[in-house]
Amino acid sequence: MPLKVVKDIIPHPTNVYHIEGTGPLVYLIPGNPGLSEFYTLYLDELKANTPDLDLELLCPSHRGLDTKAWHSYNLNHGDTTLSLDQQVEHKVTLLKNWVANSNSEKRDVIILSHSVGAWMAQRVSLAFQNDPVINIKFVGLLTPTVANIAKSDRGRSLIWCDQKIGYMGSRVGRFSEFLSWLIPRSVIESLLYHIIGKDNQNNPAPKESIHAALELVTKPKIVKQALDMGTEEMYRILSDLEPEDIQGFWENEGKFDKLWLYYVKNDHWVDNDTRAEIIDKYGNDQFAHIDIEIEKREYITHSFCVHYSQEVAEVTARKIMEVFA
Numbered sequence: 001m002p003l004k005v006v007k008d009i010i011p012h013p014t015n016v017y018h019i020e021g022t023g024p025l026v027y028l029i030p031g032n033p034g035l036s037e038f039y040t041l042y043l044d045e046l047k048a049n050t051p052d053l054d055l056e057l058l059c060p061s062h063r064g065l066d067t068k069a070w071h072s073y074n075l076n077h078g079d080t081t082l083s084l085d086q087q088v089e090h091k092v093t094l095l096k097n098w099v100a101n102s103n104s105e106k107r108d109v110i111i112l113s114h115s116v117g118a119w120m121a122q123r124v125s126l127a128f129q130n131d132p133v134i135n136i137k138f139v140g141l142l143t144p145t146v147a148n149i150a151k152s153d154r155g156r157s158l159i160w161c162d163q164k165i166g167y168m169g170s171r172v173g174r175f176s177e178f179l180s181w182l183i184p185r186s187v188i189e190s191l192l193y194h195i196i197g198k199d200n201q202n203n204p205a206p207k208e209s210i211h212a213a214l215e216l217v218t219k220p221k222i223v224k225q226a227l228d229m230g231t232e233e234m235y236r237i238l239s240d241l242e243p244e245d246i247q248g249f250w251e252n253e254g255k256f257d258k259l260w261l262y263y264v265k266n267d268h269w270v271d272n273d274t275r276a277e278i279i280d281k282y283g284n285d286q287f288a289h290i291d292i293e294i295e296k297r298e299y300i301t302h303s304f305c306v307h308y309s310q311e312v313a314e315v316t317a318r319k320i321m322e323v324f325a
Helices: 036-048 084-101 116-127 153-164 168-182 185-196 207-217 220-236 272-282 309-324
Strands: 003-006 014-019 025-029 056-060 107-114 134-142 258-263 290-294
Touching: 003 036, 014 036, 014 084, 025 036, 025 084, 025 116, 036 056, 036 207, 036 309, 056 084, 084 107, 084 116, 084 134, 084 220, 107 116, 116 134, 116 220, 134 309, 153 220, 168 185, 168 207, 168 220, 185 207, 207 220, 258 309, 272 290, 290 309
Parallel strands: 025 056, 025 107, 107 134, 134 258, 258 290
Antiparallel strands: 003 014, 014 056
């Protein structure tokens, strides 16, 4: 089920990972770095764990993070740095046109999202709250970074680097460009096996994860875009759990059947106090449509798509089946 480039239904050619199906459409919004390659195994496992639903699955890369585009190799070509708002607009346009192109009179849609993709999913789901064709049934926010990212362990480190070093995207992008010119791709791949090759239980990383990481680090333009977007996240995604642009999200003015938040125990991108605030505020009977889950297995990490796609896909499948039972 190969990665492909969508050109004809969206203004900007976009890498997508697509699995055909006749059932509800699963639309996965990635985190950062937003390469659809990181989610291929997760989506394959999700499909395998929901055979009765015959799900169609679609995961776009973020705009500007298209590994199949020639300009991803060169810092001086292609899109300039794209904002979070532009990424939201990109996801809305693709979903709307994808469903319209399928000639469906009405289509049930499941929005899944990872990390900062959850922040985007809040806005994407509300964009379709009165849509006559797209019916959002389920919204899943996996290891969501929807507030106070800068207060997390990794967020504080990124803020420090931005303040002390500055222009991180450009600097690291240049370094990536230099490495890609200096070191053969096969050597970089071998290095990645040593860097991310085993999880905290000493299990080897799937080849899909190594391939995705290789596609990332050998594309300087993507490195720059990912770091620039990450820096914007630190200053844009603040303490307000319901800013003006998502008013009504938690109260379910999007009218979806279930909102599911999935946290891992030790998340270096999620501030513990913010997570506790979300659970305290929305994890009660007043919000019966909201299901908040904290993963009991401590070894599963924020970046589950690197090592734990199978485990998280099984959990996701169970939640989806509850809605469509």
